[in-house]
Every structure is written in C-alpha cells, then in structure tokens.
Amino acid sequence: MTRARVPAKGHELAQAVVAGAEGAELERLEVPTVYRAAHLRKDDVGTFDQHDQDKDVRRTLHVGEVPMPELAEDEVLIAVMAGAINYNTVWSATFEPVPTFAFLERFGRTDPRHDLPTHVLGSDAAGVIVRTGRAVRRWRAGDRVVTSPAYVDGEDPAGQQDGMLAADLRAWGFETNFGGLADFAVAKATQLLPKPRHLTWEEAACNMLCASTAYRMLVGERGARMKQGDVVLLWGATGGLGGYGVQLVRNGGGIPVGVVSSREKADLLRRMGCPYVIDRSQFEDLSDEKGWRRLGAEVRRLVGEDPAIVFEYTGRETFGASVYVARRGGSVVTCGSSSGYEHTYDNRHLWMKLKRIIGSHGANYQECHEVNRLISLGLIHPTLSAVYPLERTGEAARAVQFNRHVGKVGVLALAPGEGLGVEDHALRERIGEDRLRLFRTAP
Template sequence: MEKIRDAILSGEWTAVGDLDVPDHYRAVTVHADEVEMFAGLETRDKDPRKALHVEDVATPELAPGEALVAVMASAINYNTVWTSIFEPLDTFGFLRRYGRTSDLAKRHDLPYHVVGSDLAGVVLRTGPGVQAWKPGDAVVAHCLSVELEHPDGHNDTMMDPEQRIWGFETNFGGLAELALVKSNQLMPKPAHLTWEEAASPGLVNSTAYRQLVSTNGAAMKQGDTVLIWGASGGLGSYATQFALNGGATPVCVVSSPQKAEICRRMGAELIIDRAAEDYRFWSDPDTQNPREWKRFGARIRELTGGDDPDIVFEHPGRETFGASVFVARRGGTIVTCASTSGFMHSYDNRYLWMHLKRIVGSHFANYREASEANRLIAKGKIHPTLSRVYPMDETGQAAYDVHRNVHQGKVGVLCLAPTEGLGVTNPQLRAKHVDEINRFRGV
C-alpha cells in the first residue's frame, strides 16, 4: 500500500497499474460476533466507537465489471452510524442474502463488514469487460450497487430488485485503503477539489438531487417554496444549494444559531431555529401536538409572505413527519428519503387526502442522477459541505459525532491520503470558489 500511496502522491497516477495489488489492506469494519453488544441500550446511548474497528482484511477477488480503487479519502454517512450501532437491523443479514445470489456474491458474506459509502481515489485495477475506466483514473464513487439483470431496473436502476447500497448492503466499502466497486459506480473526481472534499458529497449530494430536483422525486421548479429540515446537515446543505441554484426559495429549519449562520453563508434568508422557538411536535411519546403544527405553519407563512411550502424535504422521520404533512401547501409534495428520528411515521391523513397532497419516497439516486449531481460539483455550481476531517484510525469518533449530531455538513475521513489538502489538479477553478468550498470548515 505504501508504494501505491507514494505513486499517487507523486502525481504518477497511471503508474499504479504496474504495481502489485497487496493481499491485504487496512479497513474500518464491524464484526458479526458483536451485533448484540448494545442490547438493551437506547439508540442514543449506543456508541459507534465501540463497534467500529480498524484492522487488516483480505483483498477481495476482482470480478468482471468491477474495479478496485485505492481510496485516498472517504466520508461518514448516517448509514455507517446505523451499521455501527446495529440498527434497525445488523447489516450481516444483508450480506448473507446477497451472498446467496451467486458464487461471486459469496465474497461479500464474511464475519466482518468493511463499511463506508463514499470515496475519492485512483483506479488500481479493472475486471474483465470494463472499458470506460483504466488504472490511474482519478474517481469518486456513488453508492448504488445494482445487478441490472431484471427488466424493472432498465428505466430507473433504483427500481431494480437487486439494487443495494454499497458499503451498507454490500461489503468492501469506502472507509478503507482499498474498495471494491462496480465500474458503473465510478465518476470523474472534480479536479478543483482535494481528496477529502471530493469524497464528501457523493451519497448526500446524489440523494438530495434525486429527492428534490429529479422527476423521480419532487421535480422542483423555479418559484417553489421548499421547507428543508436539517438545512445545515449532510443532506439539507445540498438541498439548500439546489433550491437556491434552481430559483426556489428555501425555508431552512435548523437547531442552533450556529447552524442558522451556515445557512446564511449559503445564501438562504428564511430560517427557523426550531430549538430557539421551542417547537414540540409531540406532547408525549405517543401523542402528537397539532397546535404546534399550526404554530409552525404560521411561522413559515410569516417568513414567506403567506406561502405554504410547495415541497417539504423530509428526512428526520417520526419526529417531524406529522408537521411536514400539515404544513405542505394544498397539492404540495412531501418527499422523504430517511427516518433518522424513527421509522414509524404517523400523521393526520385528512390533511393529505382532503388537500390533495402527495408523499413521495426517494432512495439514493440512479447513475444518471448521481452523474448529474457530480457534474454540478465538478463545474463549481454546487460545493462540498465538509466541516471536519479525521484520520482513519479515528473513524469511530467521526461516526460518534454524526450519531450525536454535533457535526455540521459532512465529516470526512483520510484513508491513504496522509494529510488534507492534496489531489487538486485545477487550481484555477478552485481559486474562483475557495470561499464557498471552505464555508463549512471549522464550524
């Protein structure tokens, strides 16, 4: 791995194709024999630092249509938090089910799971049949792993019954020195970004793009009012940028003055600090409070000059979903991609059916959507929201910070890259956008 790293750091990226592939590498893992370690604890009390290990693992066999990537940097997503606390299910069930589908898929069914659904790095090897990529290519990876052997996937690959999230429902993820991906997960690394900056948008940027912009999601248009929960977080920070770029008006919901300031730095003007205004959408664990929905809706109309949201960008789930359905305008859309506060949602259906609203489920993105989202990053139209970077040995702490919501934007992890700030090949474009690139740093 040292020779591979040194070749990349020297700028001789194509030279990696002439180097031997090591038979092992360092990776961040969870262990199958530890899935009960947090039994009986509340979700908040489960500590990713206890479950995530950094250790040597065997290099997997490279199959047709796949690529082995030397990972310079990766990032933390909430699916890594779920994996590390074994909620709502341990991920070894995913690996077992995948392993039963084919002889090659059996590689993924192991007593350890290499996690991580983002990367930026350099292609080291490609398997038979790969034509679009070659050793030495600087790449990022989106996290859709799909077999594409079923007709349902050929209009929208997210509809394929064998669609999985790489590094969560498959093994050999991006929080490692090497990663195994399908070649159709690869996209060009934005040349003006460092390795850690380029690694951070992948999952959340693509997810927000499909959820908000794509016709498979809310199909946002100019003039829309968009309510964005967690607008300074990993998903919300990209939704806020998409809304501003697309001629919509974001109403940013945050939980602190510090997070409100980040939204202002992105250009948002309409901001609700839900903590300062003390919205309590649940009277007790079993009872929602419609009076708070109404107070929240009135606050939105106060900010917008009387407009209700055309689109509600949902991902907190149980805690906020009743309010989201209530405040959306007549005929509006509630689009949801996650449930970080709980999966069992409840809402007053009268406000859905009688006001002709719709709920749209959105899950990650297909290759085209991910590529369009990455292209916007590469052109400097959308910017990374990286706030902090950890060495790979401290991935557990990085995941803990995301679990406890003490982070802003995205949290990065250095893998083969020895320091931050490396990998830029278009300094001219970077100079034009350096303030936007860095606006989340140190916050």
C-alpha cells in the same frame, strides 16, 4: 490479481498512488493481500441490547487489516484517498435496524465474496483506480474517480427504467462489503464518476451520497420536481442532506426555508445564502396540531405562503408537521427517518388537501452524473466540516451519531494530509476558498 503479503498502508502500490504514479506503473505493481479498513466484526453483533441508553459506535467500529478480495469482471479496485461518514455507518455500527451481516449473508448466496466475518463500511470515496476487471471499458488504472453509492447488477428489467427500482439494488458499503472507509475499495464500474478537478481529496469524497440523494428528491423527475418560485421547507438544513438541498433549491430558482437547531447553524445557513431561517427550538413540541399550526404560521410570516415542497429525512419527530404545513396540492418528499421509522400524521390533511408523499431512495447513475457535473462546474459546493484520519473513524462516526457536526464529516485514508488532489487551481480560485470551505469555518 497478483498479491504481495504486505499491509496496504506501507505497500509500494499505495506509495505509488500517493506519489502520483501513472496508470501503467500502477498496473505493474502487486496488489497486497490485506489492507487497512474501518470494519465491523460479526462476533460483535449483540454488543448492544434494548436497554442500552448509549449505543456507542466506537465500541464496534474497528480499524485494522482485512483480506483483499478478488475483482469481478465489472469491478474496479480503487486506492482510496479519502472517504466520508454517512448515517448508514451509524446504523451499521449499532446493528440497527438489523445487523448488516444479514445483508452480506443474503448477498453471499449469489456472490460469496461478500459474506465474511468482517464488514468494510463506507458509501462515499474518492481515489485512484489501480485495477480494472476484464469487462470494464470506460475506466483504466490511474483515473481519478469518486463513487456513487448505488450498487446495481442490472439484469432486472425494471432497472433499465430506473436503477433504483431494480430488485437487486444495494447501498454500497452498507448492504455490500468492501466499502470506502479503507485504503482500498471495490466498486462496480457503473458507480464511478470523474473526480471534480478543483476539489481536494477530502472535499471530493464527501458529496455523492448526500448530494445525489437531494438531487433526486428535489430536481429529478421521480422526486418533487421543484420549479422556479417554489417555497421549499428543509429540515436539518445544515446537515449532510440539507446542505446540498439548500444549494439545489437556490440554484433552481426556488425559495429555501431552512430549519436548524441552533443560532450557530442559523448563522451558517444565512452565510450559505438561505434567506429564511427557522430555529427549531421555538417549536419543541411538534407532536400535535397545535405545534404544527405554529410552524405553519411562522413559514407564512416569513414568505407569505405555505411550502410547495417539504424536504424530509428526519422522520418520526417531524413527519406529522411536514404533512400539515405543505400547501394544498403540495408534496412531502422523504428519503429517511433518522429520528424513527414509525410516523404519525393526520391523514385528513393529506387526502382532503390533495397532498402527496413521495418516497425517494438514493439516486440512479444518471442522477449521480448530473449532480457530479454541477459539482465539477463549481455550481454546488462541498459541505465538508471536519476531517478525521482513518484510525479515528469511530470518533468521526460518533460525531455524526450525536449530531455534533454540520454538513459532512470526512475521513482521510491514503491521502497523507488535507488539501491535496487539486488539479484545476484556476477554477478553485474563481470560486473562492471562502465558498469551498464555508462549512469548515462554521463554529
């Protein structure tokens, strides 16, 4: 790539993207040598210690210039219009459970570009391709795309069965560098999907990590394989994952039972069309069987039976209850542990009642394609609730760190404002702004 020694934000390539230039023009313009990005600094590792009660991500998330990397032959350079915060941004900025620079150092043994003193974060993005590597066949400059988060090399034979089984699987912008919370991002061609034409940049940027993860957990053949009529208990049902989980359950003929932590979130859940809502504050103590029994009784009171599937990502605080309340022969599908990794549960309720615990991580490219198709058809809607400028990425991550949000939190990069990027206005009108912006109107 040719380089221009000008910061990205004011650079003519960025300006041309914002102006809607065609691919041929974008290819003629030089790529800047540096670009603006939300990043960590290796020197900040150790900022927090075990005695810190508040590991404030604003202390370690910096926004400033970083060097522009070279492209590998199977990669593209994306001018990012918008990105989104995921919980892995919080983990990264608190250096837990391990500093992400350890991931970059290990990756650097095979790809030295990633082992840098700065780590550009972000596992979601929507934008415009401005450069392609020489081996990229299906994409070209000017294409509008969203990114999926799985970064897979593909030489591992297991990856041909399921990309998530590949030994070299990495989470983009978490276990790799050059992520989506920036003016430019580097992604593999196999991460790319067409941007849904009826969505704004910030709406398009917020979906893929959480929506595809929920799809694999509930619908994909490697997850719980929900069928019509299944009762599904969803923890954090208005969160980043839960908001998509509820939609997938309803679309697939399941019966969602959403668990939330406030009256406002309960109201939002009902507006989403979730018929059964549980206020978690009624079950403060879920540490023993007494609390589990009360929760199970409430589910049965609402729907008349125990859940066939429990949708789990909160971890330590809820896992024992999840194993208990799942019906005989039911499943607990888990993709995370935001409240802690060490889980305690009564194994008698697992083995004697023939229940299953299913581990689920991210989504492979085909699963991402399927969920992006649902979004593009207007069958799954964004859960975007708030949007911050890139300069305030620290504040955006802070909101997620303390659960001061519903759904997803977006970040504008090159997009000069909200509401831009819509191409299919007719589909947007058929769906309705009230549905597309439902989470934006939540208290």
